[in-house]
Amino acid sequence: MLLYTANNGDYENLADRMQREPLRKTNVYVNLTNQCTCACTFCLRNTKEMRESNSLWLKREPSAQEVIAEFAKYDMKNFKEIIFCGFGEPTMRLDILIEIASYLKQRNKNISLRINTNGLCDLQAGKEIAPLFQGLIDTVSISLNASTAAEYLRLTRSKFGIQSFDAMLAFAVSCKKYVPHVVLTVVDCIGETEIIACQSLADKLGLTLRVRSFE
Ligand code: SF4
Numbered sequence: 001m002l003l004y005t006a007n008n009g010d011y012e013n014l015a016d017r018m019q020r021e022p023l024r025k026t027n028v029y030v031n032l033t034n035q036c037t038c039a040c041t042f043c044l045r046n047t048k049e050m051r052e053s054n055s056l057w058l059k060r061e062p063s064a065q066e067v068i069a070e071f072a073k074y075d076m077k078n079f080k081e082i083i084f085c086g087f088g089e090p091t092m093r094l095d096i097l098i099e100i101a102s103y104l105k106q107r108n109k110n111i112s113l114r115i116n117t118n119g120l121c122d123l124q125a126g127k128e129i130a131p132l133f134q135g136l137i138d139t140v141s142i143s144l145n146a147s148t149a150a151e152y153l154r155l156t157r158s159k160f161g162i163q164s165f166d167a168m169l170a171f172a173v174s175c176k177k178y179v180p181h182v183v184l185t186v187v188d189c190i191g192e193t194e195i196i197a198c199q200s201l202a203d204k205l206g207l208t209l210r211v212r213s214f215e
Contacts, residue, residue, distance in 0.1 A: 031058060032086055063096065118168070146186075
């Protein structure tokens with residue numbers, strides 16, 4: 001599925017959703033890749049069964065033109081927010097993400113665009129990426145996962161090693177200059193003590209922390 005909607009962990013192809021409830025505004029998720037620089041212990045991508053059966057697993061990565069052609073079928077007024085998310089890390093395909101975001105903003109400058117990311121794209125690209133988001137991306141939501149570098153690495157198994165945590169935080173801070181909303185997220189199952197530590201870290205960096213339920 002390239003474009004889909006989500007509801008409590010259930011995913012539905014956008015075309016099916018629009019046929020079922022054409023008049024209700026919805027959040028749309030854009031699925032660009034299966035690739036990721038992490039191998040999180042909790043990620044669904046890590047089970048062979050999920051890789052083979054999950055409808056979000058892409059057999060082939062789409063081109064920008066293919067995603068744009070899908071969006072062209074719909075009136076932008078049908079969408080509340082468009083989120084680059086999917087089964088992998090969307091910034092692994094940064095060039096097409098930017099191309100698609102530019103197309104969407106050209107069609108409707110008021111449409112809200114969000115990226116859900118592991119926040120490691122500066123490490124992946126070897127440069128500061130946030131300036132590319134200026135005027136295009138309204139929200140960057142970054143998985144904080146943990147309050148320390150060691151725990152972060154234990155959970156994410158990032159290919160960049162122990163430097164990943166600090167690089168992710170630096171990316172979050174850099175996004176503040178270019179993106180109106182920057183949010184760090186953790187899941188509620190990490191425990192109260194860890195949530196308090198993450199909140200304190202977010203406060204220190206001047207960032208919002210969102211605690212979301214683990215699906
Ligand atoms: S960063 Fe996201 S996509 Fe990548 S392994 Fe972790 S949970 Fe999965």
